[in-house]
Amino acid sequence: MLGDIGTLVLQGAMISAVYALIAIGFTMIFGVGGILNLAHGALIMAGAYLFAILVRETTVSWISIHPVIAFPLAVLGIAGLSWGLYQGLVRWVEENVVITFLATVVVAVASTELVIYWFGSSPIGMTLIGGAINLEPYGFNARPRYVEFAGFVVSWIVIGLLWYYITNTDDGRSILAASMSERGAQLTGVDLHSVRSKTWLIAGALAGIAGIFLGSTGSATPLMWLNPLALAFIIVVIGGIGSIKGSVIAAYFIGFLEQFTVTFIGQGFRGILSLVVLVLFLLLLPQGLYGREFVHD
Amino acid sequence: MISTILLFTTVLSTVSGRLDTAGSAVQRFAQTIGGTARRRVLLPIGRALDRLLAPVDRAFEPASNAYNRLLGPYFGAMTGLQFALILVSVVALLTAGVWAPAVGPLVGGGLLRTLALASIWAIFAMSWDIQSGYTGYISFGHSVLSGAAGYTTALLIVHVDPELSIWITGPLSVLAALVVGLLVALPTLRLEGPYFSLITFVAVLLFYRLTTAYGWLGGIPGFGDPDVFTWDPVVRYYYMVIPMLLIALALTFMARSNLGMILVAIRENEAAVSAAGINPTKFKIWSFALSSIPMGIGGVLLVGFTGNVDPDTFVIVDNSIEMIAMAVIGGMSSILGPLGGAFFFEFLNHQIFHGFSTPVRYLFLWGLVLLVLVFARDGLFRMIWHRLGAVRGESE
Numbered sequence: 061m062l063g064d065i066g067t068l069v070l071q072g073a074m075i076s077a078v079y080a081l082i083a084i085g086f087t088m089i090f091g092v093g094g095i096l097n098l099a100h101g102a103l104i105m106a107g108a109y110l111f112a113i114l115v116r117e118t119t120v121s122w123i124s125i126h127p128v129i130a131f132p133l134a135v136l137g138i139a140g141l142s143w144g145l146y147q148g149l150v151r152w153v154e155e156n157v158v159i160t161f162l163a164t165v166v167v168a169v170a171s172t173e174l175v176i177y178w179f180g181s182s183p184i185g186m187t188l189i190g191g192a193i194n195l196e197p198y199g200f201n202a203r204p205r206y207v208e209f210a211g212f213v214v215s216w217i218v219i220g221l222l223w224y225y226i227t228n229t230d231d232g233r234s235i236l237a238a239s240m241s242e243r244g245a246q247l248t249g250v251d252l253h254s255v256r257s258k259t260w261l262i263a264g265a266l267a268g269i270a271g272i273f274l275g276s277t278g279s280a281t282p283l284m285w286l287n288p289l290a291l292a293f294i295i296v297v298i299g300g301i302g303s304i305k306g307s308v309i310a311a312y313f314i315g316f317l318e319q320f321t322v323t324f325i326g327q328g329f330r331g332i333l334s335l336v337v338l339v340l341f342l343l344l345l346p347q348g349l350y351g352r353e354f355v356h357d
Numbered sequence: 358m359i360s361t362i363l364l365f366t367t368v369l370s371t372v373s374g375r376l377d378t379a380g381s382a383v384q385r386f387a388q389t390i391g392g393t394a395r396r397r398v399l400l401p402i403g404r405a406l407d408r409l410l411a412p413v414d415r416a417f418e419p420a421s422n423a424y425n426r427l428l429g430p431y432f433g434a435m436t437g438l439q440f441a442l443i444l445v446s447v448v449a450l451l452t453a454g455v456w457a458p459a460v461g462p463l464v465g466g467g468l469l470r471t472l473a474l475a476s477i478w479a480i481f482a483m484s485w486d487i488q489s490g491y492t493g494y495i496s497f498g499h500s501v502l503s504g505a506a507g508y509t510t511a512l513l514i515v516h517v518d519p520e521l522s523i524w525i526t527g528p529l530s531v532l533a534a535l536v537v538g539l540l541v542a543l544p545t546l547r548l549e550g551p552y553f554s555l556i557t558f559v560a561v562l563l564f565y566r567l568t569t570a571y572g573w574l575g576g577i578p579g580f581g582d583p584d585v586f587t588w589d590p591v592v593r594y595y596y597m598v599i600p601m602l603l604i605a606l607a608l609t610f611m612a613r614s615n616l617g618m619i620l621v622a623i624r625e626n627e628a629a630v631s632a633a634g635i636n637p638t639k640f641k642i643w644s645f646a647l648s649s650i651p652m653g654i655g656g657v658l659l660v661g662f663t664g665n666v667d668p669d670t671f672v673i674v675d676n677s678i679e680m681i682a683m684a685v686i687g688g689m690s691s692i693l694g695p696l697g698g699a700f701f702f703e704f705l706n707h708q709i710f711h712g713f714s715t716p717v718r719y720l721f722l723w724g725l726v727l728l729v730l731v732f733a734r735d736g737l738f739r740m741i742w743h744r745l746g747a748v749r750g751e752s753e
Contacts (some may be wrong), residue, residue, distance in 0.1 A: 090551075096551045096554075096555070096559075139383060149727070149731070152731050153730065153731060157550060157551070158493060158495055158550075159730055159734060161495060161551070161554060162495070162681060162685060162730055163727060163730045163731070165497065165678060165681075166678065166682065166723050166727055166730070167723075167727070169674075169675055169678050169719075170719070170720060170723035170727075171722060172675075173715075173716040173717075173719040173720045173723065174716070174720060176716040177714070177716035177720065204368065211727050281551070284582065286562060287562070289558075290558065290559050290562050293555045293558075293559065294559070297552070330564070330566075331563060331566060332563065335559060335563055338545065338556075338559070339556075342548060342556070343544070343547070343549075344553065346552075347547075
């Protein structure tokens with residue numbers, strides 16, 4: 061029992077760290093542009109596959125880079141992809157919420173077909189860091205892998221940096237301003253278009269990191285974008301749309317809730333409890349934990 | 358690690374600035390090209406078309422005038438050309454059993470099968486549209502409704518009596534779709550725009566997980582027990598196309614009535630609707646009911662078409678998005694748009710792109726949908742429809 065709880069805390073903390081990365085990117089784009097990016101899951105998937113291309117000898121025969129170099133390369137690549145998605149598609153339709161919505165979901169579905177076309181539908185495994193530690197001598201019935209620890213650490217470093225960037229640099233504060241009031245931001249000389257481009261870059265980088273860790277702890281599959289997208293939505297609603305602090309807290313809440321369900325109730329109920337919580341929040345506290353009323357302008 | 362990530366952020370923001378400048382240059386260039394193309398190519402073609410089609414319009418005008426007097430108030434008025442288009446399409450669909458086997462080999466074969474499938478998807482696309490296209494509450498979860506109907510049929514046959522006739526399972530399945538539709542509608546319609554859409558999206562994922570997690574719902578292989586209606590392709594086609602045409606007729610009638618107008622008003626300005634003393638929630642529930650019933654009928658037809666009820670045919674989220682894609686290609690918030698879009702989509706999928714593998718076909722199709730979303734928001738069929746209506750410079 062004690063071991064179970066220990067495992068729960070350990071695994072919950074690690075998976076929650078990745079969830080937090082996913083949700084922050086999603087909420088930033090919604091907070092700043094009012095755009096729901098349903099292709100966010102596809103970017104996560106792209107991160108996993110790009111990393112797989114870079115590190116595995118078998119995916120593309122002539123590329124095989126050491127994971128430490130491949131990691132930043134893949135993250136940069138996905139950030140660029142996300143930026144390209146904004147510039148190539150979303151900015152042309154962003155004034156119409158419904159069209160943006162449909163366009164990004166079509167991109168997500170098309171990405172599934174593209175992945176199946178290029179890599180087939182079978183899962184692809186990859187490693188960022190190999191190895192695991194055995195905690196059985198310490199009374200835990202768990203073998204957490206080093207990559208899970210790395211995910212936890214990297215997640216917090218990235219969140220810390222992002223927090224610093226947003227609250228302490230002019231560049232970052234313009235993002236914060238745009239998410240509070242677009243007109244107010246414009247009046248103080250913020251270029252909204254470049255702020256939006258920047259949020260897409262940052263969200264892409266976060267999705268890339270999350271994708272690499274999801275791919276390295278599980279594997280990359282053509283449908284791996286579905287669950288992260290649903291999770292991002294649930295977390296963002298609970299945390300409050302546009303709030304980074306709320307996203308982190310809600311990510312840990314949902315991560316632990318899922319781990320709890322898997323450990324004590326059963327694998328089949330994984331998403332159901334989260335959904336119940338989502339519905340409760342939507343009905344009782346629709347603005348979320350740290351949400352604020354949007355300033356209409 | 359920290360320094361690497363800081364370096365990224367710096368590099369990323371510099372690069373983004375540079376690329377933005379490049380982007381606006383490309384944009385100017387594209388606008389110039391687009392303007393020239395419009396003046397030099399599209400306008401002359403349009404004028405030539407007008408000259409060709411105007412006599413047809415004139416020829417059909419007496420017929421369309423008679424129609425407008427009799428049925429126009431119920432199903433919408435048409436010009437001569439629009440009337441001709443509808444007449445030709447309906448006659449073509451009703452006589453497809455005769456001509457399709459002959460034409461089929463020219464376009465890859467199996468044309469009747471494609472048309473039958475397109476009829477089912479047209480029902481789905483129209484049902485989606487009467488709810489989502491008209492009210493602006495975009496549902497990503499409509500496949501759950503057809504899934505509810507399909508699974509009800511299968512479960513009745515497997516667990517109650519394998520000999521049950523379609524006259525019992527059919528209505529019960531449609532009822533199940535309606536019940537599920539209202540179950541989704543009641544809690545979610547309190548939500549606005551994106552919240553509503555995403556919760557329907559999560560609902561599909563959940564339903565999919567249920568079908569695979571519980572043995573009594575058949576798991577991944579699903580149920581092979583329901584019988585197909587018939588193996589004869591011609592008869593099968595008529596089983597699909599006639600309900601489709603009836604549903605199209607009924608939905609057009611609804612959409613042209615006050616109900617349709619209120620639904621559009623909800624999309625445009627919900628606050629104004631309630632300020633006018635109309636309860637929007639009541640009408641949103643109506644739109645859901647109006648959408649669930651044909652979804653259920655479509656689900657029953659799909660069981661009769663494939664004879665197999667499984668998550669991949671009925672539930673997966675791609676299905677819901679395919680319905681949306683058809684409505685988008687044809688033109689959202691119209692009834693004939695999604696109908697035309699469904700036939701166009703399926704025709705491309707199964708006849709034109711016949712030789713390609715499934716992922717490639719869908720890549721083409723999703724690409725097409727994106728192009729329509731960006732460049733022709735009103736949809737191809739609505740565009741053609743209005744163009745035909747304006748041939749003699751009457752409307753617009």
